[in-house]
Amino acid sequence: MGNVFLYVVLFFALLLLLSSFFTVKQQTAVIVERFGKFLSIRQAGLHLKIPIIDKIAGRINLKIQQLDVIIETKTKENVFVKMKVSVQFKVIQDKVFEAFYKLEYPHDQITSYVFDVVRAEVPKLKLDDVFERKDDIAIAVKRELNEAMTTYGYDIINTLITDIDPDIQVKNAMNRINAADREKSAAEYEAEALRIRIVAKAKAEAESKRLQGQGIADQRREIARGLVESVDILNKVGINSQEASALIVVTQHYDTLQAIGADTNSNLILLPNSPQAGSDMLNNMVASFTASNQIGESIKRGNQNRENQKHKKPKHDNPSHEELPGEIIE
Template identity: 85%
Template sequence: MILIYVLIFLGVILLLSSFFTVKQQSAVIVERFGKYNSIRQSGLHLKIPIVDRIAGRVNLRIQQLDVIIETKTKDNVFVKLKVSVQFKVVQETVYEAFYKLEYPHDQITSYVFDVVRAEVPKLKLDDVFERKDDVAVAVKRELNDAMKTYGYDIINTLITDIDPDIQVKNAMNRINAADREKTAAEYEAEASRIRIVAKAKAEAESKRLQGQGIADQRREIARGLVESVDVLNKVGINSQEASALIVVTQHYDTLTSIGTENNSNLILLPNSPQAGSDMLNNMVASFTASNQVGEAMKHAKGSKGNRKQSRNYEDPSEDRNNPQNPYRSDEEQDLL
């Protein structure tokens, strides 16, 4: 009875070991007496106990391998690149992937090292950052050509990180900071120039308006003085007296306006009590002198005009060499 129970127990174990399952997106290699027998896909399967065995399982999902490579650029800067390789086993080539390649990760890593260290030394550091996609495409192309024979399909290759030496990184940061400071200085200089130009234009416009206002003010003052002189002339005051009266009046008006201002910085010299009379006397004297000069100039112009008219006819008195000239003096007669 014990033997029967043992045989039944062994039979159940053998029966259960005859069945096996394969997960989704995977494949199982079945060998019979050590020789390849079949590839089983996902689902429930049966094998002959003791005769058949599961040699291995192959993952058919997309896998990723991260490879970190240190190399140097064309300008002798050492950088570390992180290359992410996404690959999978083609379902139709599970046999090649299992039997032809024992360590696929090592094989892929070797090809990545070879391609990156062949491409990056051709580029300068700045070009590595700008053309990293070109390097990734070169890695993918080389891997596809090499791994297709072993049943692997390279889905994509990505350069996910470029890490230069720390000193080079600091130097690049300083260069970027200096460049940004330069740009900021240029913008500040341009803003300062705009402010200076705007201020100069505003000052020019202010000066123009101020000059126009002064001109208008002087024009109105002159018009007012003319009207004042005309009014004074009508009551019998001549122009000189009227001008002197207006100047003295303005002088005292100015002193009055200065006295009413609390914060005035204007100083009018002279400001003595006899300053008004002195100014009036000086103005009268200047007016008199100017009238005398004007009369002298008119007299001189009249004499010059008379001499020009006397040249148009012959004056017997001018012929001094004529002995019969009655206009010669006694001294000229004696000399002859």
């Protein structure tokens, strides 16, 4: 019986001895209390405490933590939006006592400050400005949190606005506006491209017409120069200008007939094309030239007579009027 009691005592003594030792993980702090009163803060490593008298009151995580806060608020134009604010914070290693004893629910405290700041800043801005100035809102949240939470031993590392979600109807309206703007820009670009193509085509056609006209003018100039040379050569052999011109026209007539006959697939018919046509054409042209010369001479004589009548000196009844040499009396 005595041996059993001894074994029990040894067993409880061993349990007490083992309970005297405890370990603290890295990036963790342990609060030790004695009879309910704060005793010490233990950092990472192996530690010893008095069994039954001392106890571990709590463990504080010294790592950086993140708290996501979802807030619903409205903008200046009364558009409701949901915002997700991510707060990254940690316990200051030198202020573990304040973090453990002064603040019981740090997450709730941080959430309250985030709500307060966001609902004070966002109603001042329009919806577009909320998207553009979300960094300014995040900075305001961080500044307010730091001022409040440092007292409780918490350091705010960063605040990020990770999502801005307007009401579904507002989102659809914004999408329609953006789509309309893009369609408008696309239409403007297409119209500008079409205008450029039209202008370029018009310039190309104008240049083509100019070159074509220049080519035709050069061709006619060379034809006229060749005709002049041909007439000069025929004049040297005793053929006058009218006969030479008629001969050249008849020659071109037969050259045209020869060119048409050379193309077996041509459907062109030149009328008249009989052997008598060349002779008739020559006679008609000679007669036309003669008649034209006669008409021209008649017109020339008529113009000369009118000029003479205009400059003829009239007779005056008054003998005392003395005409000056070369004076024209109207």
